[in-house]
Amino acid sequence: MADVIIKNAYVLTMNPDAGDLKNGTIVIEDGKITEIGEKTKESAETVIDAKGSVVMPGLVNTHTHAAMTLFRGYADDLQLADWLENHVWPAEAQLTAEDVYKGSLLACLEMIRSGTTSFADMYFFMDETAKAVELSGLRASLSHGLIELWNKEKGETDLKEGKRFVRAWQGAAGGRIKTMYGPHAPNTCSEEFLAKVKEEARKDGAGLHIHVLETEAELLAMKEKYGKCSVHMLDDIGFFGPDVLAAHCVWLSDGDIEILRKRGVNVSHNPVSNMKLASGIAPVHKMLERGVNVSLGTDGCASNNNLDLFEEMKTAALLHKVSTCSPTALPAHQVLKMATVNGAKALGTETGMLKAGMKADIVIVDMKKPHLTPCFDVTSHLVYSAKGSDVRTTIVDGKILMDDYKVLVLDEQKVIEEAQKAAEELVARVNA
Numbered sequence: 001m002a003d004v005i006i007k008n009a010y011v012l013t014m015n016p017d018a019g020d021l022k023n024g025t026i027v028i029e030d031g032k033i034t035e036i037g038e039k040t041k042e043s044a045e046t047v048i049d050a051k052g053s054v055v056m057p058g059l060v061n062t063h064t065h066a067a068m069t070l071f072r073g074y075a076d077d078l079q080l081a082d083w084l085e086n087h088v089w090p091a092e093a094q095l096t097a098e099d100v101y102k103g104s105l106l107a108c109l110e111m112i113r114s115g116t117t118s119f120a121d122m123y124f125f126m127d128e129t130a131k132a133v134e135l136s137g138l139r140a141s142l143s144h145g146l147i148e149l150w151n152k153e154k155g156e157t158d159l160k161e162g163k164r165f166v167r168a169w170q171g172a173a174g175g176r177i178k179t180m181y182g183p184h185a186p187n188t189c190s191e192e193f194l195a196k197v198k199e200e201a202r203k204d205g206a207g208l209h210i211h212v213l214e215t216e217a218e219l220l221a222m223k224e225k226y227g228k229c230s231v232h233m234l235d236d237i238g239f240f241g242p243d244v245l246a247a248h249c250v251w252l253s254d255g256d257i258e259i260l261r262k263r264g265v266n267v268s269h270n271p272v273s274n275m276k277l278a279s280g281i282a283p284v285h286k287m288l289e290r291g292v293n294v295s296l297g298t299d300g301c302a303s304n305n306n307l308d309l310f311e312e313m314k315t316a317a318l319l320h321k322v323s324t325c326s327p328t329a330l331p332a333h334q335v336l337k338m339a340t341v342n343g344a345k346a347l348g349t350e351t352g353m354l355k356a357g358m359k360a361d362i363v364i365v366d367m368k369k370p371h372l373t374p375c376f377d378v379t380s381h382l383v384y385s386a387k388g389s390d391v392r393t394t395i396v397d398g399k400i401l402m403d404d405y406k407v408l409v410l411d412e413q414k415v416i417e418e419a420q421k422a423a424e425e426l427v428a429r430v431n432a
């Protein structure tokens with residue numbers, strides 16, 4: 001007998017060989033999809049009737065700082081440098097491990113509720129984020145953030161902790177947790193340090209997660225310091241490869257795009273954060289046209305201010321239409337692919353597509369809603385009309401984390417109350 005069967009579903013497989021199923025069934029056994037089609041096995045321990053819903057791959061958030069949920073709305077309407085140096089970093093200096101645990105749990109809850117099944121994270125006290133991921137049942141690629149800030153000793157200490165974290169958590173939570181190295185950015189870490197981090201990552205077989213060319217200020221600072229931009233500097237030290245996840249990539253030249261393509265770098269596009277911090281518009285249509293793997297991320301909740309990838313998909317689609325004055329830029333299917341297939345490729349997980357043999361990371365979206373009626377085109381609705389709150393069921397590794405809007409893995413009220421209290425106490429410490 002199967003573990004879970006989802007039946008009577010409109011299935012958006014994201015598998016180009018299969019297409020959508022109008023009345024599909026998905027069979028899940030041992031965390032994997034074992035059968036998918038119009039006619040399959042009928043009996044399972046749990047049978048989910050998905051009539052009136054769309055079943056799709058879980059969304060993949062390829063750039064966030066989960067515990068920053070505690071800073072939601074903390075410092076709005078500022079540019080990146082001012083926001084980081086004068087507001088966020090002073091506040092983060094007061095963070096405790098317990099804060100990060102509570103903020104990360106809140107993030108996991110928000111992601112489960114809005115259909116995100118895996119995410120890539122870079123932050124501090126990462127054991128706590130890993131514990132939250134383990135408890136919540138989500139899948140994640142986690143990295144301890146390394147900020148050298150022209151202080152070699154700090155760089156060494158951060159790198160040591162980064163290595164300890166990589167080794168301690170790689171493959172934990174039944175394989176749901178992967179680890180990466182997280183050098184913050186080319187303008188906060190020196191060339192020598194970045195080369196060293198790359199070397200350590202290579203030794204450990206771990207990936208690298210880094211912010212790249214988020215602002216024009218970074219581009220100008222790099223040109224002044226190195227006589228070249230971040231992408232050229234990173235390429236010259238042999239940093240790039242398919243194991244690299246580069247967040248933002250806003251201020252790219254055509255030559256930079258060619259480097260990213262040639263090296264197989266994975267890009268995380270964060271349109272809401274880039275718009276809110278007024279960083280600029282990433283050349284996403286050009287990157288996609290040239291074959292760069294572009295996925296979607298929210299960034300942290302202090303620059304977004306939520307983790308809703310449905311909102312991110314709509315924003316991406318609209319931003320690139322208006323910025324190119326072309327309504328055909330980033331059509332709905334392409335954006336959905338960024339949030340699923342491309343995200344899974346970036347994190348190296350066997351997810352992002354509903355296909356036999358893939359891990360069962362699946363979400364069910366309730367379509368019986370006023371704002372989703374009528375429905376002529378499911379893909380259009382998921383990108384332009386749906387919200388994270390329309391997700392009714394979330395499944396990761398075959399385990400049901402939320403069943404018909406009820407979160408099964410976390411005490412929702414407790415998570416919210418504890419995060420609220422932690423955030424209030426944290427801000428009181430910052431202001432003391």
Ligand SMILES: CSC[C@H]1O[C@@H](n2cnc3c(O)ncnc32)[C@H](O)[C@@H]1O
Nearest residue numbers: 088122123124145146147184211300
């Ligand atoms: C080294 S841990 C992560 C570090 O990054 C900060 N951060 C959050 N959002 C951004 C962003 O958009 N650009 C650069 N840095 C960002 C976060 O607050 C942590 O300090």
Ligand SMILES: [Zn+2]
Nearest residue numbers: 211247299300
């Ligand atoms: Zn970030």
